Structure formats: structure tokens, C-alpha cells
Amino acid sequence: MNLELEGRVAVVTGASVGIGRGVAKALAAEGVRLVLIARRKELLESLAAEIGGTSKPLLLARDVTASDTPDETKRQVLKTFGRLDILVNNAGGSRPTDLDAYERAWQESLALNFEAARRLTHALLPLMQERRWGRIVNVTGSLEAKRLNAAAPAKAAMHAWAKGLSSVVGPFGITVNSIVPGRIHSEQIDQRLHPTAEDQKQFASANIPLGYFGDPEDIATLVTFLSSPRARYITGEIIHVDGGLRHHAF
Ligand SMILES: NC(=O)c1ccc[n+]([C@@H]2O[C@H](COP(=O)([O-])OP(=O)(O)OC[C@H]3O[C@@H](n4cnc5c(N)ncnc54)[C@H](OP(=O)(O)O)[C@@H]3O)[C@@H](O)[C@H]2O)c1
Numbered sequence: 597m598n599l600e601l602e603g604r605v606a607v608v609t610g611a612s613v614g615i616g617r618g619v620a621k622a623l624a625a626e627g628v629r630l631v632l633i634a635r636r637k638e639l640l641e642s643l644a645a646e647i648g649g650t651s652k653p654l655l656l657a658r659d660v661t662a663s664d665t666p667d668e669t670k671r672q673v674l675k676t677f678g679r680l681d682i683l684v685n686n687a688g689g690s691r692p693t694d695l696d697a698y699e700r701a702w703q704e705s706l707a708l709n710f711e712a713a714r715r716l717t718h719a720l721l722p723l724m725q726e727r728r729w730g731r732i733v734n735v736t737g738s739l740e741a742k743r744l745n746a747a748a749p750a751k752a753a754m755h756a757w758a759k760g761l762s763s764v765v766g767p768f769g770i771t772v773n774s775i776v777p778g779r780i781h782s783e784q785i786d787q788r789l790h791p792t793a794e795d796q797k798q799f800a801s802a803n804i805p806l807g808y809f810g811d812p813e814d815i816a817t818l819v820t821f822l823s824s825p826r827a828r829y830i831t832g833e834i835i836h837v838d839g840g841l842r843h844h845a846f
Pocket residue numbers: 609610611612613614615616633634635636637639658659660661686687688689690708735736737738747776777778779780781782783784785
């Protein structure tokens with residue numbers, strides 16, 4: 597299937613490792629020109645080298661929660677590519693916490709897992725509206741944490757905001773969708789949340805019907821499809837990619 601993505605321009609946040617890095621590679625393989633955002637410059641540079649090709653990605657080594665990131669990203673996108681078609685809001689992370697967590701832990705999670713994506717999207721949307729075409733794909737997360745997790749309310753906010761936004765920007769040919777990963781190999785999963793092969797095996801056999809953790813490509817494939825003109829009639833959706841981990845009918 598020709599996804600008709602050749603030559604389009606995409607911003608991917610959290611592109612240095614994990615899911616975002618996989619998304620960047622998948623979009624690049626379809627000929628998409630990339631703007632890659634994360635804090636660790638050396639990892640963005642190694643990703644650009646891995647992608648290769650003639651169209652060099654624009655690398656923005658920035659904190660997505662910084663107040664000037666949205667406007668600065670817009671300025672750099674316009675200067676380098678003069679247009680924007682696709683925004684993948686992926687930067688974020690799980691924040692397991694306890695009742696005695698500091699107030700700033702909750703604020704940090706909301707800032708990273710919701711506010712940064714909302715602010716960046718609102719800043720970049722006019723570039724899509726003026727071309728009357730656009731794709732916004734959010735990589736969110738489960739709302740059904742089995743214990744307290746400061747990321748869950750932020751991911752819920754993403755879903756609620758994205759649904760409302762989809763109705764406002766639909767008339768401009770812009771779609772807004774969210775993907776909920778289950779357990780996908782990434783830096784946070786392999787180094788922080790499930791740091792041993794034994795732990796991963798036990799969790800997968802107890803909770804994941806397909807029996808294994810996914811890879812970034814499992815998310816990237818859907819991001820790529822939702823970014824394409826082929827997905828024009830899908831918007832306001834929340835799609836789980838989790839090997840069957842989730843056990844709710846709705
Ligand atoms: N992997 C999973 O199983 C899973 C499950 C549920 C939800 N998710 C969601 O999927 C997304 C990607 O997760 P992942 O597992 O791939 O995580 P990861 O391996 O920890 O990667 C997180 C990415 O976000 C970037 N990032 C974090 N804070 C940032 C900041 N303040 N400014 C700019 N970039 C920042 C990191 O880059 P730098 O550190 O270089 O800045 C990195 O590229 C997240 O939104 C996460 O909540 C993942």
C-alpha cells in the first residue's frame with residue numbers, strides 16, 4: 597500500500613530513544629522529512645545518522661516543557677521546511693508514585709505528559725490549518741493504573757483534550773488520534789519499570805494474552821498509518837496497542 601507520505605513534514609517529540617525513535621525511523625522510511633525533539637542531542641544525532649538519506653532531519657535538542665519550546669519549534673519548522681503536515685506527541689513517561697509524593701512530582705507529570713503536548717499542538721496547528729490538512733497522533737498511556745501513577749491523570753487529560761480538538765479541527769482536514777501502548781520495549785520499560793528479563797517474562801505471561809512485550813515498531817506502524825492520507829476517516833479515536841493487556845470492553 598502506498599501511504600502517500602513522501603515529502604511530507606513531521607515533528608516527533610521524544611525521538612531520542614524508545615517509541616519515538618522507532619516512530620522517526622518508520623516515518624523516514626516512508627520519505628517523511630523530520631523534525632526531531634528530545635533533550636539528548638547526541639542521541640538525536642545518532643538517530644539522524646542511522647536514518648541517513650538526502651533529507652537531513654532538523655534536530656531540536658530541547659525540553660518540551662520549556663515555555664519557549666512551542667514558538668521556537670514553529671519558527672524552526674517554518675525556517676527549515678516552510679510547512680508542517682504531521683505532529684507526533686510522544687515525549688512522556690510513566691510516573692509510579694505514592695501518597696506522600698511531593699506536589700512537584702504531580703506537577704512535573706502533568707507538565708510533561710499533558711501540557712507540553714497541548715501547548716506544542718496549539719502553536720503548530722495554524723501551519724496545518726492554512727494548508728487544510730494535518731495529522732496529530734498522540735502516544736498516551738493507560739488510564740487504568742493498578743496503583744497510583746502521576747502519569748495516568750495526565751494521559752486522561754490528553755484523551756479528553758484530543759477528542760474535543762478533533763471536532764474543532766476536523767473541518768480543516770486535520771485528524772487527531774491517540775495510541776495507548778501496553779508494554780513496549782523502550783528505555784523506561786527496559787531500564788526502569790521492568791529492568792530484568794525475568795520480570796518481563798513473568799509480567800507478560802500473567803497479563804499479556806500474546807505473551808510478550810511489544811517493540812517500538814508495533815506502535816510506529818500504527819502512527820505511520822494514522823499519519824497518512826489513507827487514514828482520513830479516522831479521528832477522535834483512542835487505539836490500544838498492547839497485545840491484549842487491557843481487559844475492558846470500553
Ligand atoms: N513503552 C511503553 O510500554 C509505554 C507504555 C505506556 C505509555 N507509553 C508512552 O509512550 C511514550 C514514549 O515512551 P517510551 O516508553 O518510549 O519512553 P522512553 O524510552 O523513556 O523515551 C521517552 C522519550 O521522551 C523524551 N523526553 C522525556 N522527557 C522529555 C522532556 N522534558 N523534553 C523532551 N523530551 C523528553 C526522552 O528524550 P530525552 O530524555 O533525550 O529528552 C525520550 O526520547 C511516553 O509518552 C510514554 O508515557 C509508553
